[in-house]
Amino acid sequence: MKTYHWGIIGCGKVTEVKSGPAYQKTEGFELTAVMRRDAEKAEDYAKRHNVPKFYSDADQLINNPEIDAIYIATPPDTHTFYALKVAKAGKICCIEKPMAPTHHDCLTINAAFKAKNLPLFVAYYRRSLPRFDKIKSWIDADSIGEIRHINWILTKPANAIDTSKAYNWRTDAKIAPAGYFDDLASHGLDLFAYLLGDISKAIGIATNQQGLYSAKDAVTANWLHHSGITGTGSWNFGTEKREDNVEIFGSKGKIKFSVFNEQPIVLENGEKHKSLVIEHPKNIQLYHVQNIKKHLESEFIHPSTGETAAKTAWVMDQILKAD
Known part of the structure; x- marks a missing residue:
């Protein structure tokens, strides 16, 4: 080997x-x-x-x-x-x-x-993590019927480094024009494309509400997957508390999960309610890296390549286009 x-x-x-x-x-x-x-x-x-x-x-x-x-x-x-x-x-x-x-x-x-x-x-x-592969298996098995819509709300208070006005490259508009949106929302939007198929249209509004740094700190967006599934998102980095909630709505049920928090993934279908806790590995990129090895040995096609990541960048560009 x-x-x-x-x-x-x-x-x-x-x-x-x-x-x-x-x-x-x-x-x-x-x-x-x-x-x-x-x-x-x-x-x-x-x-x-x-x-x-x-x-x-x-x-x-x-x-x-x-x-x-x-x-x-x-x-x-x-x-x-x-x-x-x-x-x-x-x-x-x-x-x-x-x-x-x-x-x-x-x-x-x-x-x-x-x-x-x-x-x-x-x-x-996240394309290689077991908890999200489980969600994908629910979707692929038609567990909530035809997918209609996905919504994500991510909020958190301002970080101490930001309120102190100390330098933080993550909120420097020259490096990350939309601040934490660039760093965090990219994870979710890329994951949603993995779960529901590529996104064909996206629009958004971005602004700076707090004036703590040069990057944007509040973003909202609407998007459309090629399959016809609609999506909405709101990311605000100056709220009272942290929330990270995703809901996928189908014709027969709903899936609820978090992009970043290790809370249970939940499947609701009629009277059925399934809640699973699937922990991440200590080194969260472990399965991603192991999949690189499998790809190089022609045992597996890696789910996150330059081609898929470029599509996520296009979506991010479209959301921030008006600004």
Whole structure:
């Protein structure tokens, strides 16, 4: 069995538990090198996670002949820059979500990897999580009849970093024009396309209600799936408390779940009421990474690729188009 040697560009917070260890736990994968612009932080990460090599220069990692594949985990405004370098080097790649700030950037990245016939994945890992696969199985089994509509409401109070006016790249309009919407809503919209099919139309309204940062902090949207299913969403990042509620309405019942919270998934069909708790793995990207290995070994077609992620970016662009 071939061993794939991975490198990470941007070994920050997301790689500590969510993703980095998943590359070490997947059979046939080895995490060989990490990179961070701060050399001391890169060295610290490498020592704590038993990674053999570390760099403060991305080019050194990308061009290391020992490295077969690279996971880009930097802020989204640098994804295109690094992805094109990885494609030029002829290496397999996984990009953290969102894939890039715009749909156009996603198309540019996809074209570069397609030209080299290189596998490209994006870390929309919810497409690989058991709790959402269970929901998909309910939908595919016609458990609530014909799907009519999906609605998602996501709210949360302002973070302390935002109320203190300290710098946060997630709310910097130059990096994430719609702030937490870019970071969080992309997960749900991508998941909904996985569950219900691609989205063909989308419109939205975005505004800044709190004035705490330069990005938008309140977004509403309507969309239409190719199948005719309608969708609505509201994301507000300045409310009293956190709520994360999704409802899928069918001709015979309803499915309720959360995109981020590990609350039960619920199936309601007439008098029947089924509630299941399906826990996430400690390293939440584990199944996503394991599926990359299966894809590379031609055992499985990965559900989250550059092509699917570009479609999600298009939806996000359409929602924010008026602004």
